[in-house]
Amino acid sequence: MQVNFKIKKEFSMVEKDPRLSHHVLRVLRLFAAQPALSLAGSDVSKQTGMLSGTIYPILMRLERVGWLSSQWENLDPRDAGRPRRRLYHLTALGYNKSQAAFAELGVPNGRIAWNS
Amino acid sequence: MELVISVVVGVLIVEAYVWLPKVSEWLIERAVQRVRSEDQDRCREEWKAGLDALPNTAIKLAHALSYHGTARRINADFFENELTEINALIKECDHKHSGLVVRFGAWKESLGRLTRQWLDLLLSRQELGLAFSGLKARVMEVPNEEVASSFQKAVTTFETAAETFDNLASASAFDLLAALLTVSIDRSTERLNHVKGLILRSSEKRDQVTALLGHRDVSPDMLDTLLGELASDLHTVKDIYEDDNWGDDDSLRELKRIMAVREGAERSATPGVS
Numbered sequence: 004m005q006v007n008f009k010i011k012k013e014f015s016m017v018e019k020d021p022r023l024s025h026h027v028l029r030v031l032r033l034f035a036a037q038p039a040l041s042l043a044g045s046d047v048s049k050q051t052g053m054l055s056g057t058i059y060p061i062l063m064r065l066e067r068v069g070w071l072s073s074q075w076e077n078l079d080p081r082d083a084g085r086p087r088r089r090l091y092h093l094t095a096l097g098y099n100k101s102q103a104a105f106a107e108l109g110v111p112n113g114r115i116a117w118n119s
Numbered sequence: 120m121e122l123v124i125s126v127v128v129g130v131l132i133v134e135a136y137v138w139l140p141k142v143s144e145w146l147i148e149r150a151v152q153r154v155r156s157e158d159q160d161r162c163r164e165e166w167k168a169g170l171d172a173l174p175n176t177a178i179k180l181a182h183a184l185s186y187h188g189t190a191r192r193i194n195a196d197f198f199e200n201e202l203t204e205i206n207a208l209i210k211e212c213d214h215k216h217s218g219l220v221v222r223f224g225a226w227k228e229s230l231g232r233l234t235r236q237w238l239d240l241l242l243s244r245q246e247l248g249l250a251f252s253g254l255k256a257r258v259m260e261v262p263n264e265e266v267a268s269s270f271q272k273a274v275t276t277f278e279t280a281a282e283t284f285d286n287l288a289s290a291s292a293f294d295l296l297a298a299l300l301t302v303s304i305d306r307s308t309e310r311l312n313h314v315k316g317l318i319l320r321s322s323e324k325r326d327q328v329t330a331l332l333g334h335r336d337v338s339p340d341m342l343d344t345l346l347g348e349l350a351s352d353l354h355t356v357k358d359i360y361e362d363d364n365w366g367d368d369d370s371l372r373e374l375k376r377i378m379a380v381r382e383g384a385e386r387s388a389t390p391g392v393s
Binding site: 044056 | 158162167169183187189193
């Protein structure tokens with residue numbers, strides 16, 4: 004029975020849209036500004052000023068609904084002298100959804116007036 | 120004295136800087152342990168790499184402390200989504216159940232109507248038979264050969280039609296099919312009620328699992344397992360509803376065919392009576 008449920012999950016990647024909190028919008032704005040770029044959680048934290056414990060649930064949530072996709076860095080930690088990072092980038096769905104969200108909220112490029 | 124204090128403070132600071140990284144790693148590991156098993160390896164590697172990228176020990180500690188509610192938020196997102204899917208499955212099963220209830224109602228109504236029409240047909244066949252028996256007797260008494268010949272033709276037409284009527288659509292075939300359809304509907308109704316019971320039990324289980332969400336003592340893996348079993352049960356129920364073997368469309372079609380044949384044969388016989 005557990006196997007059946009896991010198989011079902013693979014086919015239910017598209018889920019309802021996530022709640023667009025202030026923090027989520029800030030993360031989306033960062034990715035939407037440079038859609039071709041891949042960012043690690045630490046990059047997002049550095050550029051938004053948010054703490055890691057806030058960032059990672061948002062990244063996982065956006066990945067689960069298909070707005071972001073992620074993969075491990077292609078490097079050998081021993082050669083690089085540091086652990087490999089998980090890199091996220093905006094999908095086409097994520098780009099369209101974020102643009103639609105910004106338009107609906109009346110915030111050009113996700114820049115909220117009181118925090119611009 | 121001031122020198123001693125300075126030295127002690129210096130030593131404490133150095134010791135703190137030695138221990139702080141271990142504290143940070145411990146905080147992250149504590150957060151990882153609270154996430155579902157499936158996500159733990161990834162989270163551990165990703166979060167530790169994130170910590171490694173930070174510039175100094177103090178900032179690392181601040182970030183490590185921020186992981187305090189992270190597992191709860193990640194798990195809450197996951198289970199909220201799973202419950203949404205389960206609610207959608209329950210709604211779908213309810214919808215299919217309602218559809219089948221309507222279908223069974225229509226079958227029962229059709230069967231009732233056909234049975235009433237069949238009885239009417241049998242009655243009119245009997246009346247027609249009696250009418251022509253009367254006519255047949257009177258034909259013998261009519262002196263006019265031409266009139267007698269016309270009556271005789273009408274009687275022959277009726278007898279031929281009646282024979283066709285009786286051969287093409289036997290009462291026993293109709294009765295048997297009607298009985299089979301009744302049994303099929305009754306069995307399907309019983310099965311439908313049993314399946315509805317499964318949906319109700321799944322709904323109760325869903326409510327129990329919902330109540331467990333957010334409980335500190337309940338592990339996310341246990342919730343994952345419960346939700347997995349619930350989803351699997353609902354998929355099984357959904358498959359049962361989609362099974363084509365509900366009721367008996369073929370028997371109903373055959374009943375209607377017999378009825379049409381009888382009606383056609385009766386119409387052929389009727390013009391002979393005037």
